Amino acid sequence: MTVPFSIPIKDLDYCLEQLLNHKPPRILPPDTIQHLCHTLKTQFLSIPNIMSLQSPISVVGDIHGQYHDLLEIFQIGGSPPDTNYLFLGDYVDRGYYSIETISLLLVLKLRYPERINLIRGNHESRTITTNYGFYTEVLNKYHGSADVWNYITDLFDYLPLGATIDGKIFACHGGLSPSCQQLDQIRAMDRFKEIPHDGIMADLVWSDPDVEILDFKLSPRGAGYLFGSDVINKFCNDNNLVQMIRAHQLCNEGFTTYWKGKCLTVWSAPNYCYRCGNKASVLEIIHSNYETTNNKLQNDQGVLPGQFFNVFEASQENDEDTIKGKSVNGINSDPDDFDSTNLSNNNINNKDNYNDENDFFASYFQERPRRQQHVEYFL
Incomplete structure (x- = not known):
C-alpha cells in the first residue's frame, strides 16, 4: 500500500545541488x-491517463540520457519556475x-509539480531498458546493485500516456x-503496468x-503501426482536435x-x-487561438500560429562525452558522496541553507552565462 507523504523543498534543493553543482x-x-519514486507514485496515482494542460507550454521530445543537453533545454526555454x-x-x-x-526530472517534478509534466515513452519499460543501456548503467554506477533500476522502472508504470493542450492538441510519445x-478509450485504460x-x-x-500511406500498416519496428493521412484526419475530427x-x-x-502541421515530431x-x-528542438506553444490562421506561415513552416520550433545543437559537454564518456562519467569519485543526500537522514550537509524562498534551480540558470550559439526560430 502506498502511503502519501511529501519531501521538504530544502531536501529537493539539496538533491538539485548534487546534480547541478558538480562535474560530473x-x-x-x-x-x-x-x-x-515512492513520493511520485502517490502523485501519479491521481493524474489521469491523459493530462489536460494549457498553453503556453514547451514540448520536449526524446532525451535518452543526454544529461547536458537536457540542461541546454532549460537554458534555452527557461527554468521550470517560469516555464511549463x-x-x-x-x-x-543510449546516452x-x-x-x-x-x-x-524526478526531483524537478516534485519541486515544481505544476510546471513539469512527464508522460511515458517506449523506453520507460523493463524490457527495453534491460537491452539499451539503462540497466547496465545502474549496475555500473551502483556497485552491481539493480535496486535503483527496480525503483525507477516501477515508477514508469505510473506515468501518464498522453496529454491534451488547450483541449485542441493531443500529445503522446509515438502515435495512433x-x-x-x-x-x-485511452482515458479508461489501466496504465499501471509494464x-x-x-x-x-x-x-x-x-x-x-507515414506520408506514403492513408490507413494503418504494420510497423517495421516490430511493434506499433504506421499510420497515414486518413487515420490522423479521422482521429482529429472525431475528437475535436486540430x-x-x-x-x-x-x-x-x-x-x-x-500533413500541413496536422502532425509534428519533436526530437530533443x-x-x-x-x-x-x-x-534537436523544443516545440514552444504560445497560444492555440486558431480562429485567426495565417495560411502562409502554416504551409511554409508546417506549424500552426502560436507555435515555433526552437532548434539547437549539442552542448559542449556532449562533444566531450563522445571522447571521454563510455558510460562511466556519472560515477561518484568519492565513496563518501554516495550517502550524502539520503533524504531520510536529518543531518544532510548544509541543507539548512535552503529555504522556500531560495529557488536553487532558477538561480543556477540565472548565474550560467547565456549560450552564445545562434538559436533558430521557426514561426
Missing part, C-alpha cells in the same frame, strides 16, 4: 531515489547519463492505434506517421512536420548517440 554530476543514493514543460518520454537508454537525467478511435506487446498502450508509444504532437523518431533538423537529443550529428 553526483548520482543520488539508492535510498534517496527510492524515496523520490511537457516531456514526451524516452528519458533513459551516458540516464541515471542523472531521470533523477533530475487501429484499436483506438476515441480519447475516452507496456504490453500489443494493443492501444503499446501503439501509443511505438507507432509512427493537431497531434509526438516524439519517437530521430529528425536530422530537430523536427518534422506532416542532439547528436544522438554521440555520433548522429543531428540537431
Whole structure:
C-alpha cells in the first residue's frame, strides 16, 4: 500500500545541488531515489491517463540520457519556475547519463509539480531498458546493485500516456492505434503496468506517421503501426482536435512536420548517440487561438500560429562525452558522496541553507552565462 507523504523543498534543493553543482554530476543514493519514486507514485496515482494542460507550454521530445543537453533545454526555454514543460518520454537508454537525467526530472517534478509534466515513452519499460543501456548503467554506477533500476522502472508504470493542450492538441510519445478511435478509450485504460506487446498502450508509444500511406500498416519496428493521412484526419475530427504532437523518431533538423502541421515530431537529443550529428528542438506553444490562421506561415513552416520550433545543437559537454564518456562519467569519485543526500537522514550537509524562498534551480540558470550559439526560430 502506498502511503502519501511529501519531501521538504530544502531536501529537493539539496538533491538539485548534487546534480547541478558538480562535474560530473553526483548520482543520488539508492535510498534517496527510492524515496523520490515512492513520493511520485502517490502523485501519479491521481493524474489521469491523459493530462489536460494549457498553453503556453514547451514540448520536449526524446532525451535518452543526454544529461547536458537536457540542461541546454532549460537554458534555452527557461527554468521550470517560469516555464511549463511537457516531456514526451524516452528519458533513459543510449546516452551516458540516464541515471542523472531521470533523477533530475524526478526531483524537478516534485519541486515544481505544476510546471513539469512527464508522460511515458517506449523506453520507460523493463524490457527495453534491460537491452539499451539503462540497466547496465545502474549496475555500473551502483556497485552491481539493480535496486535503483527496480525503483525507477516501477515508477514508469505510473506515468501518464498522453496529454491534451488547450483541449485542441493531443500529445503522446509515438502515435495512433487501429484499436483506438476515441480519447475516452485511452482515458479508461489501466496504465499501471509494464507496456504490453500489443494493443492501444503499446501503439501509443511505438507507432509512427507515414506520408506514403492513408490507413494503418504494420510497423517495421516490430511493434506499433504506421499510420497515414486518413487515420490522423479521422482521429482529429472525431475528437475535436486540430493537431497531434509526438516524439519517437530521430529528425536530422530537430523536427518534422506532416500533413500541413496536422502532425509534428519533436526530437530533443542532439547528436544522438554521440555520433548522429543531428540537431534537436523544443516545440514552444504560445497560444492555440486558431480562429485567426495565417495560411502562409502554416504551409511554409508546417506549424500552426502560436507555435515555433526552437532548434539547437549539442552542448559542449556532449562533444566531450563522445571522447571521454563510455558510460562511466556519472560515477561518484568519492565513496563518501554516495550517502550524502539520503533524504531520510536529518543531518544532510548544509541543507539548512535552503529555504522556500531560495529557488536553487532558477538561480543556477540565472548565474550560467547565456549560450552564445545562434538559436533558430521557426514561426
